[in-house]
Amino acid sequence: MNSDNNQLPKRAQWTSNFGFIMAAAGSAVGLGNLWKFPFLVGQNGGSAFIFVYLFFVIFIGITLAIAEIAIGRSTQLNPVDAYEKISPRLKWVGVLGAVSGVIILSYYAVVGGWILFYLAKSLLSFNSSLDYTKVFDEYTSNPGLQFLTFSIYFIINYEIIASGVQKGIEKCSKILMPALLVMMILVTIRTLTLDGAAEGVEFLLKPDFAKLDKKTILSAMGQVFFSLSLGVGTLLTFGSYLKKEDNMLRSAVCIPIIDTLVAILAAVAIMPAVFAYKLKPTAGPPLMFITLPTIFSKMPLGNIIGFVFFALVFFAAITSSISMLEALISFFVDHYKWDRTKAVRVNTAMTYLLGIPSALSFNILKDFHILPDKTIFDFMDFLASNIIMPVGGIALCIAVGWIWEGGIRRVKINDTSATEKDSYLGYVNNSAIKEITNNGKIKFTMISIWAFFLKWLCPVAILAIFIDNL
Ligand code: PHE
DSSP, rough: OOSSSSSOOOOOOOOSSSHHHHHHHHHHHIIIIIHHHHHHHHHHHOOOOOOHHHHHHIIIIHHHHHHHHHHHHTSSOOOHHHHHHEEEEEEEEHHHHHHHHHHHHHHHHHHHHHHHHHHHHHHHHOOSOHHHHHHHHHTTTTTHHHHHHHHHHHHHHHHHHOOIIIIIIHHHHHHHHHHHHHHHHHHHHHHTSTTTTTHHHHHHHHHGGGGGOOOHHHHHHHHHHHHHHTTSHHHHHHHHEEEEETHHHHHHHHHHHHHHHHHHHHHHHHHHHHHHHTTOOOOOGGTTTHHHHHHHSSSHHHHHHHHHHHHHHHHHHHHHHHHHTHHHHHHHHHHOOOOHHHHHHHHHHHHOOOOOOOOTTTTTTOOOOTTTHHHHHHHHHIIIIIHHHHHHHHEEEEEEEIIGGSSSOOOTOOOOOOOHHHHHEEEEEHHHHHHHTTTHHHHHHTTHHHIIIIIHHHHHHHHHHHHHHH
């Protein structure tokens, strides 16, 4: 697919803007939405957490998504070379992003394996006489089984990314994402119509602000980064496969909106059922693996709903995990001119090895803690979502807001120098603005707000929350 008449291989490209939106939304919508978001909502006071989350999506999520996609499409490069092109001093930002994709996939695949296990279980039917806490504990404490499901998940992931950007990632996302939405709506209708569902709805609507503390705010911010796949170079790389004539601004706004809708829908699908069966919303990570199977085993049509539910979680997870290595793969392809298959193989193998300790941190390595209370699995998650992604986010704001061709700045009055003359709505028309507006063809009316958020609000807010929590 890569050969061209010229000497250089042609860069991979999406076949359509829809394909790009589906692939980027596929990357964004994942375990972050279906597994993490509902349990974080349950643990952090229901709708109070949702409010903080929405606030961060609007102020930080959309602002950064626009900036990150603009770098990718403008430079047509992988994150490492793209940041280096902006300034050689920024190369580390790209490296950090590419590496964090590897870190995320290494433990994400462990949960991906759990989904496969539950999918198989739901085929054999959920059984109301089973104690699902025991089922989960027995499963995760069995190193062989953990290793097996983790490995199967990795193989599926490998097969898809090895098929290429268009035939693998885009095709798969274009089919799975719409299917996921339909399935989610089905599950939500079923749980909302359960007796006693209203209490769960109330939990999602009536905020308990007393539950909001610093930790909640950091986790809401970390969750925005994680859920939108921000600051790790995934959006940048996907943006670099986008055609120049497509409207990247619209896509950059659409993706966070789709992602947030799915997260909220997931909470609406799960919480009413949790309340209807008088279970605790604060279960944390086991919410999906203990609480939900318990519910499915008791609910009318529970087996079918359970199967559909775990299938949809699997779809969401796989369309995310296939995007995680893309930053690093594109680096090897662009920079070292490796062929895609080799890059996919080497990166997958490396990530797989890195993931083994996470897969074993529920059994053999259970008592091995890197930080107090954090197993290797927990540590990987903490490192990626609460440290690397926010640091990558601040660096992204600084790169586009302040450094790239002098940053986003207003044209000075009376300035007649050649570069400053060229302006867009009063701003110096640099590569970032040209890219976002397709060279002035697309209206970017919110440019002043975006510039303010990007240069001031986002970096200061991210830094403040980050330091406060360290
Ligand atoms: N956004 C994905 C999710 O919600 C996770 C992800 C993070 C994917 C970073 C790619 C890069 O599950």
